[in-house]
Amino acid sequence: MTSQGIILSGLDGDRTWRLADYVKRGGYEALRKIIAEQIPADQIIGEVKKSALRGRGGAGFPTGLKWSFMPRAFPGAKYLACNSDEGEPGTFKDRDILRYNPHTVIEGMIIAGYAMGCERGYNYIHGEIFEVYDRFEEALAEAREAGLLGKNILGSDFSFDLFAHHGYGAYICGEETALLESIEGKKGQPRFKPPFPASFGLYGKPTTINNTETFASIPYIIREGGEAFLALGKPNNGGTKLFSVSGHVNKPGNYEIPLGTPFSVLLEMAGGMRGGRKLKAVIPGGSSAPVLPGDVMMDCTMDYDSISKAGSMLGSGAVIVMDETTCMVKALERLSYFYFEESCGQCTPCREGTGWLYRVVHRIENGLGRPDDMDLLNSVTSNIMGRTICALGDAASMPVQSFVKHFGDEFAFHIEQKKCLVPPQVQYDGSKIYVA
Amino acid sequence: MLSPESLKKIDREVAKYPADQKQSASMSALRIAQEEKGWLANETIEFVADYLEMPAIAVFEVASFYNMYDLAPVGTQKITVCTNLPCALSGGVHAADYIKKRLGIDFNETTPDGRFTLKEGECMGACGDAPVLLVNNHQMCSWMTEEKIDQLLADLQK
Numbered sequence: 001m002t003s004q005g006i007i008l009s010g011l012d013g014d015r016t017w018r019l020a021d022y023v024k025r026g027g028y029e030a031l032r033k034i035i036a037e038q039i040p041a042d043q044i045i046g047e048v049k050k051s052a053l054r055g056r057g058g059a060g061f062p063t064g065l066k067w068s069f070m071p072r073a074f075p076g077a078k079y080l081a082c083n084s085d086e087g088e089p090g091t092f093k094d095r096d097i098l099r100y101n102p103h104t105v106i107e108g109m110i111i112a113g114y115a116m117g118c119e120r121g122y123n124y125i126h127g128e129i130f131e132v133y134d135r136f137e138e139a140l141a142e143a144r145e146a147g148l149l150g151k152n153i154l155g156s157d158f159s160f161d162l163f164a165h166h167g168y169g170a171y172i173c174g175e176e177t178a179l180l181e182s183i184e185g186k187k188g189q190p191r192f193k194p195p196f197p198a199s200f201g202l203y204g205k206p207t208t209i210n211n212t213e214t215f216a217s218i219p220y221i222i223r224e225g226g227e228a229f230l231a232l233g234k235p236n237n238g239g240t241k242l243f244s245v246s247g248h249v250n251k252p253g254n255y256e257i258p259l260g261t262p263f264s265v266l267l268e269m270a271g272g273m274r275g276g277r278k279l280k281a282v283i284p285g286g287s288s289a290p291v292l293p294g295d296v297m298m299d300c301t302m303d304y305d306s307i308s309k310a311g312s313m314l315g316s317g318a319v320i321v322m323d324e325t326t327c328m329v330k331a332l333e334r335l336s337y338f339y340f341e342e343s344c345g346q347c348t349p350c351r352e353g354t355g356w357l358y359r360v361v362h363r364i365e366n367g368l369g370r371p372d373d374m375d376l377l378n379s380v381t382s383n384i385m386g387r388t389i390c391a392l393g394d395a396a397s398m399p400v401q402s403f404v405k406h407f408g409d410e411f412a413f414h415i416e417q418k419k420c421l422v423p424p425q426v427q428y429d430g431s432k433i434y435v436a
Numbered sequence: 437m438l439s440p441e442s443l444k445k446i447d448r449e450v451a452k453y454p455a456d457q458k459q460s461a462s463m464s465a466l467r468i469a470q471e472e473k474g475w476l477a478n479e480t481i482e483f484v485a486d487y488l489e490m491p492a493i494a495v496f497e498v499a500s501f502y503n504m505y506d507l508a509p510v511g512t513q514k515i516t517v518c519t520n521l522p523c524a525l526s527g528g529v530h531a532a533d534y535i536k537k538r539l540g541i542d543f544n545e546t547t548p549d550g551r552f553t554l555k556e557g558e559c560m561g562a563c564g565d566a567p568v569l570l571v572n573n574h575q576m577c578s579w580m581t582e583e584k585i586d587q588l589l590a591d592l593q594k
């Protein structure tokens with residue numbers, strides 16, 4: 001864990017997650033300032049807009065704009081949800097935020113509750129990181145005890161409460177409307193949009209959903225100002241961001257760096273390529289983002305605009321690095337299996353299509369590919385994309401399209417020669433158990 | 437039936453939601469029930485449904501939708517290894533192969549003595565710690581080299 005940023009910086013010792021430690025780092029100053037100066041909600045949302053903070057959960061939607069969609073005058077309950085269902089393969093940043101600095105998420109959510117007039121929030125935590133769920137509950141208890149949560153926060157007339165809800169093994173619950181269904185105690189099946197959560201969300205009430213890292217950025221923005229946050233990154237790409245680097249590097253881990261940092265610098269921070277081997281490909285934004293060839297990636301900077309210009313997405317900031325020992329067909333086969341397994345089955349193009357994609361990639365990898373299989377893959381993806389209730393259909397299709405586009409020769413080799421381009425033993429040895 | 441301790445835990449969960457939204461606690465209630473019973477038998481699910489005043493079918497749907505609930509008996513120790521791509525690049529598959537060899541079972545099998553069940557998992561949001569595995573859903577083990585796997589299996593044998 002390396003930080004040149006605002007969320008994971010200054011964390012020393014093993015009590016960084018405690019309230020007292022957080023307060024020593026300037027924690028809850030932003031909230032105290034809002035309460036003491038009775039800062040109007042509009043001004044807070046204006047500050048978030050100025051910061052150019054974009055959602056850290058994957059879609060990169062401007063947070064200030066999202067907050068302004070909430071009907072603040074709506075009478076009755078309004079809700080806030082934090083998306084800590086981190087299940088996008090390659091992404092492991094929210095876990096570290098919640099493990100080492102949970103109060104910054106709590107403070108961010110209280111401020112968001114204040115700005116949007118919400119009375120209650122839920123943090124939806126990935127079931128597989130159950131220890132984090134337990135810890136978050138302890139942090140909530142600390143905040144309640146200190147009068148920072150609950151009725152009449154810090155003696156004001158503002159009340160807001162926050163609770164933890166855990167997932168239990170369903171990637172689809174990371175999709176925001178599936179997440180709401182899941183909090184309602186149902187199967188996590190995404191809803192049709194519109195209506196959007198800002199008008200019909202949790203229990204049918206106006207609701208805003210943001211990612212853990214998005215909320216964790218809020219206290220800094222209020223304390224130091226939107227301009228200061230913006231200046232940490234680059235225009236339209238405000239702030240620092242956490243990148244989870246995994247795969248064939250010497251030091252996998254989380255790196256919090258300014259948006260706009262060259263990929264080559266990030267790769268160096270992550271210890272460079274394992275065994276000095278050659279970079280082959282990078283998935284820059286979690287498994288759903290299109291893969292990019294290594295040389296294209298070496299020319300990118302790590303921000304929304306640069307990665308999207310190169311033909312991919314910054315997504316959740318999960319950087320999956322693959323070296324020359326990787327079989328691209330096998331890599332895609334594993335991802336396609338994942339989407340097939342995790343489709344909620346509600347829409348036919350996704351349910352059937354993800355099964356098709358997996359079966360075709362599987363047969364190519366296993367020497368049973370047919371001459372027109374690459375065309376078949378492309379046609380299946382175009383029958384899925386844009387025809388489903390949620391974005392999982394697109395998420396399953398984009399890896400397939402991009403792997404076939406950039407590594408078509410390797411697919412063709414499999415189909416013609418009925419074997420891998422990279423010898424199986426080289427693949428196996430290249431991905432041995434590795435501990436930095 | 438669940439123990440008074442489990443019921444107390446479920447009551448705590450119910451209190452997190454608006455008074456007319458008790459069903460929101462179904463996920464945690466099932467989790468608590470599974471912690472006590474080891475797996476979710478039909479009668480356990482029905483009991484949870486009654487307790488939360490929900491139709492049994494609604495709770496069955498939840499129990500079968502989420503992967504971490506076990507609707508059939510599993511070994512005393514359920515080991516779930518992540519083999520998704522990011523982990524696979526750093527030994528996730530090797531770690532799973534090693535455990536299979538040590539236990540003499542494949543994925544979705546249980547050792548004859550009923551002690552271990554092995555499962556293949558999807559991304560656990562801990563890929564930087566690869567290879568990673570979960571013991572009984574809640575205990576995450578990171579950087580699992582062959583030596584650490586040996587140690588873990590020895591500890592779980594006790």
Ligand SMILES: Cc1cc2nc3c(=O)[nH]c(=O)nc-3n(C[C@H](O)[C@H](O)[C@H](O)COP(=O)(O)O)c2cc1C
Pocket residue numbers: 054055056057058059060061083084085086087088171172173174175176177209210211212214390391392395
């Ligand atoms: C299949 C699928 C999985 C998703 N998983 C996550 C996730 O694990 N965490 C997350 O924050 N957003 C995830 N999202 C995006 C959310 O739907 C939503 O856009 C996001 O939580 C909004 O927060 P933000 O604006 O702060 O990024 C997922 C979307 C889809 C379609």
Ligand code: SF4
Pocket residue numbers: 172189190342343344345346347348350351388389390391392393
């Ligand atoms: S696109 Fe797939 S995951 Fe999303 S709602 Fe449809 S079937 Fe479910």
Ligand code: FES
Pocket residue numbers: 089090091518519520521522523524528558559560561562563564566568
């Ligand atoms: S891929 Fe194994 S924890 Fe993410």
